Amino acid sequence: MTSKLEALIDRSTRLNLEDIDFGSFVDHPLDADSLRCLRYMHDVESHTVCYLRDLLVTRAHADPEVTAFLTCWSYEEHWHGEAIARVLTAHGELAGFPSVKATRRALPRVDRMRPLLYLAGSAVSSHMVTVHMTWGAVNEWTTQAGYGRLAAKAGHPVLAELLRRIMKQEGRHIDFYAGQARRRLAESPAAQRVTRSLLRRYWRPVGSGLMPREEVRFLVHHLFGDADGEKVAARLDRQIDRLPGLEDIGLVTGAVQMMRSGAGSCTSEDQAR
Numbered sequence: 611m612t613s614k615l616e617a618l619i620d621r622s623t624r625l626n627l628e629d630i631d632f633g634s635f636v637d638h639p640l641d642a643d644s645l646r647c648l649r650y651m652h653d654v655e656s657h658t659v660c661y662l663r664d665l666l667v668t669r670a671h672a673d674p675e676v677t678a679f680l681t682c683w684s685y686e687e688h689w690h691g692e693a694i695a696r697v698l699t700a701h702g703e704l705a706g707f708p709s710v711k712a713t714r715r716a717l718p719r720v721d722r723m724r725p726l727l728y729l730a731g732s733a734v735s736s737h738m739v740t741v742h743m744t745w746g747a748v749n750e751w752t753t754q755a756g757y758g759r760l761a762a763k764a765g766h767p768v769l770a771e772l773l774r775r776i777m778k779q780e781g782r783h784i785d786f787y788a789g790q791a792r793r794r795l796a797e798s799p800a801a802q803r804v805t806r807s808l809l810r811r812y813w814r815p816v817g818s819g820l821m822p823r824e825e826v827r828f829l830v831h832h833l834f835g836d837a838d839g840e841k842v843a844a845r846l847d848r849q850i851d852r853l854p855g856l857e858d859i860g861l862v863t864g865a866v867q868m869m870r871s872g873a874g875s876c877t878s879e880d881q882a883r
């Protein structure tokens with residue numbers, strides 16, 4: 611095991627919430643759009659173990675460094691979901707197990723077949739672990755940036771501190787996924803071609819396979835649709851583009867443009883009309 615991975619596993623822990631004043635949300639509640647983003651983030655964080663279900667049927671399960679990381683990753687993401695649940699609960703919203711159960715029940719039947727897709731991909735190509743590591747890096751980068759944008763837009767100091775702590779852990783997830791992606795892509799031009807092709811065709815913002823399209827569109831528009839959000843999206847693309855074989859792939863700005871060009875409402879106020 612590399613010393614970097616050892617350090618990451620050593621530092622893996624449940625998110626510290628001891629001094630987070632969740633009661634402050636009662637006197638100073640968040641705006642409707644921030645709460646809508648948090649409902650999305652809660653459901654996606656809580657779905658991590660289901661992504662793990664899909665990953666473990668691939669050759670990723672044979673790599674002990676990858677499985678050691680995934681064990682800690684899934685645990686930390688679970689507590690991100692629980693932390694956000696406490697914010698939602700402070701606002702009188704449904705959160706935690708009942709909400710997660712409802713979200714999973716709403717998944718289309720085809721979701722049950724997802725492990726078979728991953729299994730088939732893994733059988734057909736020896737580069738699927740590289741694809742998953744790169745996909746993970748992109749998802750962690752965009753998730754961390756999304757939290758940063760939400761903290762900036764919500765303007766609530768208690769939420770900002772909570773999200774800062776979550777973002778710090780997302781940073782360690784980025785270190786692992788991006789490090790794996792960089793190394794594996796650099797070793798194989800064929801892996802670069804497969805990864806680039808699959809990302810271009812199938813990558814969508816985190817949570818797209820779980821949340822209703824309207825919610826995905828809202829989240830992307832709210833967090834990345836203004837001038838500051840566009841700058842963050844461009845910065846994310848510069849990070850992704852630096853991975854071997856992914857030059858000028860433009861994933862994030864492409865996704866923002868696609869969501870902005872789609873029909874439908876983009877704010878809570880619009881939806882209420």
Ligand SMILES: [Fe+2]
Pocket residue numbers: 655686687690776780
């Ligand atoms: Fe997370």
Ligand SMILES: [Fe+2]
Pocket residue numbers: 687750753779780783
């Ligand atoms: Fe993460």
